Amino acid sequence: MIGRWRKTSRRMLHLPTMPAAIYAVGDIHGRFDLYHQIEQQIIEDAASIDGPKLLVILGDIVDRSAGVSGLIDHLLAPDPAGIQRVILCGNHDDMMCRFLDDPAGNRAWLDCGGAETLASYGLHLGEVMPPTMRLQHQLTTIIPPDHRDFLMGLPLSLTVGDYVFAHASYNLDQTDARQDAQTLMWGDPALADRAKSRRILIHGHVIEDEPCIRPNRISIDTGAYKTGVLTAVRLLAGGCTPTFLSTKPK
Incomplete structure (x- = not known):
């Protein structure tokens, strides 16, 4: 972790009933090109499913790639017809x-992919950062206020029935009130492996060669920014076996 930790006021969301389908998408890291592909796959797949659909993005939408600003513009645009997007907050x-x-x-964020994020807005920092006041002015100038508000307002988690969606980890044996924001964004997903609860965590954060289903969690970060493979999982009402969708590396 970098910098000083500060208290978060980010929300934890609950949906009272399971929609017809939930699609969760793993870490995008600025690969707007891949997200466009996977969203189109989801739209086509969802067309044959009657009822409301939810698209949950599991966080880490920024850093490591050059498409961040375009991706956020897209996520601020209206949702696809019949599908509601929910975007969670990742550590990045x-x-x-x-x-x-x-x-x-x-400033250590710049070495964690932040430099690529700023470059997507047209700001290319050299080895020496400009004075703080000048940099603050540059950041205020290049990053649209609605992008800032969007990032600041991202929720930490979403609970739908026995499914819990979070970027990194979640203590499945505890209520939301007992969760720690640092764990949800930075924690070890394997915490869920020790849970006695029947709930299932859907997460990203840790890169897997393939999406993986374990007894208490489904892991879908397939390292899109370096592999070209962005993965989504489809969960249907009624407890059907999860189905994976993914982009194909070039």
Whole structure:
């Protein structure tokens, strides 16, 4: 983790009933090209399913690739017809927020993919950062206010029935009130492997060669920014076996 940790006011969401289908997408890391492909696959797949559909993005939408600003523009646009998007906060998204709040205290973010994020907005920093006041002015100028508000407002988790969606980890044996924001964004997903609860965590954060189903969790980060493979999982009402969708590396 970088910089100083500060208390978060991010929400934890609950949906009272399972929709007809939920599609969860793993870590995008600025690969807008891949996200466009997977979203089109989801739209086509969802067309044959009657009822409301949910598309959950599991965080880490920023860093490591050049498509961040275009991706956020897209996510701020209207949802696909018949599908509602929910975007969760990953550790990289939170690191960007902390950098925007305090560049001098969180400059290590630049080496974690932040430099590519700023480049997507047209700001190319050299080895030496400009003075703080000048950098703050540059950041205010190049990053649209709605992008800032979007990132600052990302929720930490979503619970739907026995499914819990979070970027990194979640203590499945505890309520939301007992969860820690740092664990949800930075924690070890294997925490769920020790759970006694029947609930299932859907997460990203740790790169897998293939999406993986374990007794208490489904892991879908397939390292899109370097592999070209962005993965989604489809969960249907009624408890059917999860189905994976993915982009194909070139």
